[in-house]
Amino acid sequence: MTRKRRRRKRRSNNPSSIQRRLIPCYIFLIIVSFFSVFPIFWMVTAATNSTVDIARGRIWFGNQALVNFKALIEAASSQGAGTSLGGFLKNSFVYAITQTLLCIFLCSLAGYGFELYHDKLKDKLFGVLLMAMMVPQVATLIPLFTMMSKLGFLNTIAGFMLPAISTPFMIMMFRQNSRNFPVDILEAARIDGLREGSIFFRMFMPIMKSTYAAAAVITFMNAWNAYMWPRAVMTKNSSQTMQILLTNLSNGYVVDYGLLMMAVLFCSAPTMIIFFVMQKQFAEGITGAVK
Amino acid sequence: MSSNINKPSVVRKKQLRAGWLFLTPASILIFIMSFYPMIMAFITSLKTGSGAKLKWGDPLFVNYFKNIPADATFLRSMGNTFLYLIIEVPIMLVFAILLAQILNNKDIKFRGLFRTMVFMPCAVSLVSYSLIFRSLFAREGLINSVLSGLGLISENINWLGTTGTARAVIIIGLIWRWTGYNMVFYLAGLQNIEYSVYEAAKIDGSSGWNTFWYITVPLLKPVIVMTAIMSINGTLQLFDESVNLTNGGPANTSITMSHYIWNEAFGQGVGHFGYASAMSFIIFILVAILAAINLKVGDTRD
Numbered sequence: 001m002t003r004k005r006r007r008r009k010r011r012s013n014n015p016s017s018i019q020r021r022l023i024p025c026y027i028f029l030i031i032v033s034f035f036s037v038f039p040i041f042w043m044v045t046a047a048t049n050s051t052v053d054i055a056r057g058r059i060w061f062g063n064q065a066l067v068n069f070k071a072l073i074e075a076a077s078s079q080g081a082g083t084s085l086g087g088f089l090k091n092s093f094v095y096a097i098t099q100t101l102l103c104i105f106l107c108s109l110a111g112y113g114f115e116l117y118h119d120k121l122k123d124k125l126f127g128v129l130l131m132a133m134m135v136p137q138v139a140t141l142i143p144l145f146t147m148m149s150k151l152g153f154l155n156t157i158a159g160f161m162l163p164a165i166s167t168p169f170m171i172m173m174f175r176q177n178s179r180n181f182p183v184d185i186l187e188a189a190r191i192d193g194l195r196e197g198s199i200f201f202r203m204f205m206p207i208m209k210s211t212y213a214a215a216a217v218i219t220f221m222n223a224w225n226a227y228m229w230p231r232a233v234m235t236k237n238s239s240q241t242m243q244i245l246l247t248n249l250s251n252g253y254v255v256d257y258g259l260l261m262m263a264v265l266f267c268s269a270p271t272m273i274i275f276f277v278m279q280k281q282f283a284e285g286i287t288g289a290v291k
Numbered sequence: 292m293s294s295n296i297n298k299p300s301v302v303r304k305k306q307l308r309a310g311w312l313f314l315t316p317a318s319i320l321i322f323i324m325s326f327y328p329m330i331m332a333f334i335t336s337l338k339t340g341s342g343a344k345l346k347w348g349d350p351l352f353v354n355y356f357k358n359i360p361a362d363a364t365f366l367r368s369m370g371n372t373f374l375y376l377i378i379e380v381p382i383m384l385v386f387a388i389l390l391a392q393i394l395n396n397k398d399i400k401f402r403g404l405f406r407t408m409v410f411m412p413c414a415v416s417l418v419s420y421s422l423i424f425r426s427l428f429a430r431e432g433l434i435n436s437v438l439s440g441l442g443l444i445s446e447n448i449n450w451l452g453t454t455g456t457a458r459a460v461i462i463i464g465l466i467w468r469w470t471g472y473n474m475v476f477y478l479a480g481l482q483n484i485e486y487s488v489y490e491a492a493k494i495d496g497s498s499g500w501n502t503f504w505y506i507t508v509p510l511l512k513p514v515i516v517m518t519a520i521m522s523i524n525g526t527l528q529l530f531d532e533s534v535n536l537t538n539g540g541p542a543n544t545s546i547t548m549s550h551y552i553w554n555e556a557f558g559q560g561v562g563h564f565g566y567a568s569a570m571s572f573i574i575f576i577l578v579a580i581l582a583a584i585n586l587k588v589g590d591t592r593d
Contacts, residue, residue, distance in 0.1 A: 018398050025393045032390060033408035036471065040411060042433065043423045054426070057436030110317035117310020129318060132325035134578050136528050138549040139571035142335060142556055142564050143328035166320035196309040225416035227531050228549075232557060243418045247535055250422050257426050264419045275414035279407060286413075286472065287479045 043268070046261035054257045068262040075249055075259060080237030085245075089266070092241040095230075096223035099161040103223075104215045106166050111174025112204055116186065126175070132168045137228055145232050155239040160230055164223065170215060173288040177211040178204075210281070211288070217278050218285030221271055242267040329575070336572050338565035345565050354569035364543050365570055368551040374458060375547070376526045379465045384518060386470045388511070391477030392503060406478070410471040417468070421535035424464045425451065454544040457537045461545060464532055469525075473518045480514035481507070516589030523581045527574055548574055 046054050049062035076085035114126050144163055153159035181204060189199045205212070227243045234240045242263075249263050275282060336354055338345040348354055359365055390409055394402050412420065427433050428450040435447040450456045484507070492502045508515070530549040533539055539546030539554075546554075548570065556567035 019400075022396070022398060025396070025399060029390075029393060029399070029405045029409075032386075032470075033405055035467070036412055037408050039420070039423050039427060039467065040415060042427065043419075046426065054433075055431035055436075057433055057440065059433065106317045106320070110314040113310045113313025117307050117313070119307055119310075122310065122314065125314075125318060129321050132321050134524070134575065134582060135325045135329050136549070136571055136574040136578060138528065138530065138552050139332045139568065139575055140325060140328035141553075141571075142568055143331035144324065146331075147328070162320070163324040166317040166324070168321065171314075171317055196306065197312075200313070225418070227416075227418055228553070243416060246418050246422060250425070250535065255426075255429075257429070260422060260426065264422055268415050268419050271416065272414045275411065279410070282413075283410070283475045283479075286475050 040268075040272075043261050043264055046257060047265045049258055051255075051257045051259075054261075064258055065262070068256075068258040071256060071259045072249075072262045072266070076245060076263075079240075079245065079248060082238040083240075085266070087238060088240065088242050088245045091239060092224060092243075092267075093270075095157055095160045095241060096220050098157060099165055099223040100216050100219045102161065103165040103167070103170060103219045104212055107170035107215070108174045108205075108208070108212065109200065110166070110171045111176075112178055112181075112200055114171065115175045115178035116181070116183075126171075129168050129171065141228070141232055144229070148233055153233070155234055155236045159233040160226075161223070163229060164226065169289050170219065173215055173285075174208075174211065176289055177208065181207060210284075213278070214281045214284035214288050217274060217281045218288070220274065221282070221285075224271055332568045332571060335565050336568035340563075340565065342562040342564075348565070354566055355572075358566060359569060359573065364546070365548070365551060367544065368546045368548045369573075371458065371545060372527060372529060372548045375462055375465065375529060376523060379462045380519065380522045380526060383466050383470050383522065384473060384515070386466070387473035387518070388477050388508075388515070390470070390474045391481055392507065394474075395478060395481040406474075409474060412468050412470075413472050415468070417531035418535050420464065420468050421532050424460060424467075425536050428460050451537050452541050454541060457541065457545040461532055461536055464536060465526070465529075469522070473522070476514050476518050477511060480511045484510050512589060516585055520582050520585045523585070524578050527578055527581070 042059060045059060045061050047068055048065040049058055050064045050067070053062055053064070073085050076088060077083060114122055140163070148154055148159040148162070151159075153162070185203055185207070186199060189203055194202065225243065226241070227247075230241050231244055231247075234244065246260075246263055246267055249260055335345070337348050337351050339348045339353060339358070340346050350356075393399060394406050394409075399405070415423070429435075430447050430449055430452070432450075434450065435444070438444045439447065448456065450460055488506060488510075489502060492506055497505070528549050529547040530553065533545065533547040533550035534553075537545045539550050543551070552567045552570045552574075555561055555563045555570070
């Protein structure tokens with residue numbers, strides 16, 4: 001509303017001259033947008049072309065999609081005992097969805113606890129937890145690998161997600177967003193005799209739906225795209241994810257680019273769909289912890 | 292009545308105790324999955340040898356003071372990582388801030404469409420985009436086809452097989468993948484700036500550039516510091532791109548620190564766990580130092 005009014009007010013001065021002055025901005029935007037989108041577009045078209053056509057520089061859709069798809073199924077099945085494209089996809093989906101659900105549950109509990117029950121000691125603990133953000137992933141790799149193999153968690157979903165279901169970033173996101181949670185409701189619920197746990201489940205969760213959506217999108221993306229840790233903990237081919245399949249497919253001496261781009265397309269389709277459907281939540285998820 | 296005086300604080304205490312139940316599971320997990328491994332990594336970093344035959348370093352800090360300074364590949368990987376950092380982060384952040392500034396202008400048409408397109412690379416995983424760039428810059432790839440089609444080159448350039456260009460491709464890839472991501476932060480930051488601030492500047496006769504430099508940038512400073520810390524942290528830990536885009540090549544000249552550490556720990560038949568841990572502690576120290584510098588720089592705003 002106010003936006004429209006403002007625009008009218010400014011335009012009434014000289015609408016066409018404003019647009020004319022913005023021409024360099026438009027040119028810059030068009031160039032940047034082209035370079036941003038082109039590699040993705042090229043990946044999609046390359047998935048429908050043969051390697052020969054790709055090498056010739058063809059950038060439009062071809063008719064080799066089915067051939068590449070069949071080659072991909074073949075290549076995925078020959079990764080090791082019990083592997084298949086469906087298996088890799090299933091692993092990625094199961095790991096990512098489970099990790100997402102557990103992560104947003106645990107971190108929202110913690111964020112809620114840190115914000116609405118805060119006292120000196122809890123604030124201090126929160127400050128300590130934030131330091132985990134500085135811990136480089138590669139440094140924890142060897143100890144975590146040792147830990148998981150002692151627990152018998154190699155090649156299991158537990159091994160995949162245990163290091164990732166509680167992150168300082170997500171706790172901070174829920175903590176920051178809990179500031180918008182009306183304290184009156186909390187007091188009213190307590191007077192009505194609701195226990196602290198029920199307040200969380202019956203009041204906090206429904207009211208914070210949009211925060212949960214943003215957190216879920218960002219966690220799913222991270223889990224789906226996880227690479228270094230899964231590569232370490234999933235030693236068996238049949239437990240590996242799409243990301244690792246991609247690496248393995250690209251490692252041959254002769255690379256079939258049509259097949260490879262078909263695999264990239266399969267690997268990117270779920271995140272692309274989420275991006276287009278839930279772009280707002282995705283953006284909120286990225287910036288969620290820094291309000 | 293008198294017995295009730297203490298009651299509110301008793302209730303409050305009970306509530307505060309309930310709070311611990313909420314935050315304990317996640318906190319314990321962070322301690323077990325981040326802090327404990329970090330301590331273990333430090334202990335391991337004092338050992339030498341490989342695989343199951345690790346033994347204490349003699350002297351204890353031999354990895355830090357003797358082995359690391361003598362390891363030309365590690366020093367090169369550190370140089371590479373800093374090269375990526377120094378070139379990529381400023382270019383990317385300037386692009387991101389410019390784009391955010393333009394897309395925040397309410398006179399620009401199709402703002403939503405432009406924003407979606409610039410943001411789109413974030414929807415592709417790091418492995419995926421590395422492979423896309425690797426294919427585009429392959430010897431028989433599209434970039435060479437276009438360049439030779441335009442008559443700019445007479446024979447195909449071996450982008451990923453030459454040290455300088457391989458490093459450049461990694462930097463181009465990083466800028467491509469992360470500019471839109473950082474732009475989102477700046478857009479969010481710009482939306483928090485009151486429009487009236489700009490109107491006032493306009494009335495006072497401030498030019499567009501002056502408004503940007505003396506009003507927008509200072510108000511965005513906290514966001515700029517934060518994106519800088521995140522980018523530095525991310526670049527120091529660069530792994531997926533080095534593995535999948537150039538595979539560290541040619542001959543380890545474009546390799547990053549994390550990639551080299553991985554190779555030393557998990558590479559075929561190596562298993563230098565102690566040495567790898569020591570190198571990963573160098574990353575930790577660098578991250579901490581650079582984050583501290585950034586926070587210090589960001590703190591001078593008042």
